[in-house]
Amino acid sequence: MKLAIVCLIPDFGHLIPLIRIAKEAIKDGHEIRFFVPDEAEPIINKKEFCSYFFGSVTPEHGQKSLRRLFDAPPLANRLILRYLFDYDYLVPLKINVLSRLDEVRSAVKFFGPDLVIGDATLSFKEAMYTIAADCGVPVVLHHAPGTNQRPRRIRVAGKRYSIRKLVYDFCSNILISVESRSTRLFAKAEWERRKERSLIVEGYKAQFAQLKESRPGTKLLYITTGLAALETKYLGNLIEVPPDRILLGPLPPVSDSEISSELNSWLELAGGRPVIFVCFGTLASFSRKAIDAIVEAATELDVRLLWASKNNPLQDVRLSSSDIRWEPWLPQPAILSHPAVRGFLSHAGGSSIQEALWFAQPLICVPQMWDQPYNGWVTEKLGFGVTIDKTAFTKERLVYALQKVIYSDELRQNVTNLSAEVRAQNGSGRIRALIREIGGSAKKIIEPTL
Structure with missing residues (x-):
C-alpha cells in the first residue's frame, strides 16, 4: 500500500x-x-x-x-x-x-x-x-x-x-x-x-x-x-x-546512529559509578545557578554526567574532572540502553518519557511547558521517576532525587516492571x-x- x-x-x-x-x-x-x-x-x-x-x-x-x-x-x-x-x-x-x-x-x-x-x-x-x-x-x-x-x-x-x-x-x-x-x-x-x-x-x-x-x-x-x-x-x-x-x-525508539567508540570507552570507564544522562530538549533553558547545582550534586554523590545540548552549558563552569562530559548531540535511544547509564535528567518531553520507560531508565523530570508538567506528574504517580519544579530547583532537591533514582530498589523495580508492561503492549x-x-x-x- x-x-x-x-x-x-x-x-x-x-x-x-x-x-x-x-x-x-x-x-x-x-x-x-x-x-x-x-x-x-x-x-x-x-x-x-x-x-x-x-x-x-x-x-x-x-x-x-x-x-x-x-x-x-x-x-x-x-x-x-x-x-x-x-x-x-x-x-x-x-x-x-x-x-x-x-x-x-x-x-x-x-x-x-x-x-x-x-x-x-x-x-x-x-x-x-x-x-x-x-x-x-x-x-x-x-x-x-x-x-x-x-x-x-x-x-x-x-x-x-x-x-x-x-x-x-x-x-x-x-x-x-x-x-x-x-x-x-x-x-x-x-x-x-x-x-x-x-x-x-x-x-x-x-x-x-x-x-x-x-x-x-x-x-x-x-x-x-x-x-x-x-x-x-x-x-x-x-x-x-x-x-x-x-x-x-x-513504539520502539528509532536511533539514528550508534555510540561512538570513543564515547563508549568513556562510559565504560565509569568503574561501577552511575552515569546520569542529562538532556532538556532544544528549547529549555537553565540559569547558571541551576547548572551549577547539577554539577555540584553530581560531584557530591560521585556521579558521572553525560550532558547533551545544542550549546555547551558547562563552558563557564570550572571543571577539573573528566567525569562530566558535554556533547552537542547524542543518539538518545543508544545512550539510554547503555548499561552504564542509571538515570535520565530530562525536561519530560513526550518522546523522552517513552524512551526512558522503554529502556527501564528512572527519570528526574524538570518540566518546562505544555504537556511536560503532566508527564512529570505521571512519572511520579506511576512510580518510575521524581519531578522537581523548575522554580524550586536546588542542589539539595537534586541530591535527593539522584539518590532515589540510583539507589531506591522500589523505584528501580517499578520502572523495570512498567518497561516490561509497555513492551508487552505490542x-x-x-x-x-x-x-x-x-x-x-x-x-x-x-x-x-x-
Whole structure:
C-alpha cells in the first residue's frame, strides 16, 4: 500500500511519533512518503524516507517567541505570555500552514495514497480530513503527546480545578482584558494586525469545516502510540479519558546512529559509578545557578554526567574532572540502553518519557511547558521517576532525587516492571495491523490526478 504521512507543523515532538509509525509500516513493504515543512528536512533526510517539502512555515521571529516563552518565569507565563504567544507565534504559524494547504493537497493526491496518516494538532484536523477525502481514502490522526488526558485537566482527589488554578485563571483574564484594551486604544496598528490574522485563520477553518461536511464518507480514526493505555489502567480515576482515541502502546525508539567508540570507552570507564544522562530538549533553558547545582550534586554523590545540548552549558563552569562530559548531540535511544547509564535528567518531553520507560531508565523530570508538567506528574504517580519544579530547583532537591533514582530498589523495580508492561503492549504489531486493516479495506473513490 501507499501511505502518505503528513505533518504540517515544524515540531519534532509531533514528527518523531510519525517517523516511528513509518518505521513500523515499512516492515510490511508499504510505500511511504512524508509531506512536511522545510524545517523537518534534516531529520527526514537522516531517516532516508521519500518526502515532499512544501516550504518553511515558521513565523518571522518565531524562535525568538519560543525562547521568550520558555525563559519567562512560570507565573508570567501562565498569566499573560501564553496569550501573547498565540498572536506572536501560533496564529502566524497557522496562516503560513493554511496558505500552503492547496499545494499539500495536490501533492498528496498526485502520490495516490491508500491511507493518510497525520498529526492531530492545532486547527488542522479538518484540513487533514479534506486531504484524505480528496483521495477517497481513510485518515488516521495521531495524538502527539501520547497521553490520555486533555491538556491541563487533571482531576486530583475528585476536584477538576484547584483553588490556585481558579485564582490564576481569574488574574489571567484580567491581565488579558487590560492588555487587549490597551492595545486597541494605544497600538491601533497592532490591534488591526491581530484582527486581520484572526479573521484569516477563522476563514480557513470555516472553509475546511465546510469541505469536511460535504464529504462525510471518509473514515477518520484517532490514535496515540504513547503511554495512554498505561495511564488509563493505573490513573483512570484521576484523568479525563477521551472516548474517541485508539490506545496503542509505545513504539520502539528509532536511533539514528550508534555510540561512538570513543564515547563508549568513556562510559565504560565509569568503574561501577552511575552515569546520569542529562538532556532538556532544544528549547529549555537553565540559569547558571541551576547548572551549577547539577554539577555540584553530581560531584557530591560521585556521579558521572553525560550532558547533551545544542550549546555547551558547562563552558563557564570550572571543571577539573573528566567525569562530566558535554556533547552537542547524542543518539538518545543508544545512550539510554547503555548499561552504564542509571538515570535520565530530562525536561519530560513526550518522546523522552517513552524512551526512558522503554529502556527501564528512572527519570528526574524538570518540566518546562505544555504537556511536560503532566508527564512529570505521571512519572511520579506511576512510580518510575521524581519531578522537581523548575522554580524550586536546588542542589539539595537534586541530591535527593539522584539518590532515589540510583539507589531506591522500589523505584528501580517499578520502572523495570512498567518497561516490561509497555513492551508487552505490542504497539508495533498493533499499529501494523491497524494500517493493514484500515488501508487495505479502503476503496478508492477518486483517482489521483494533477
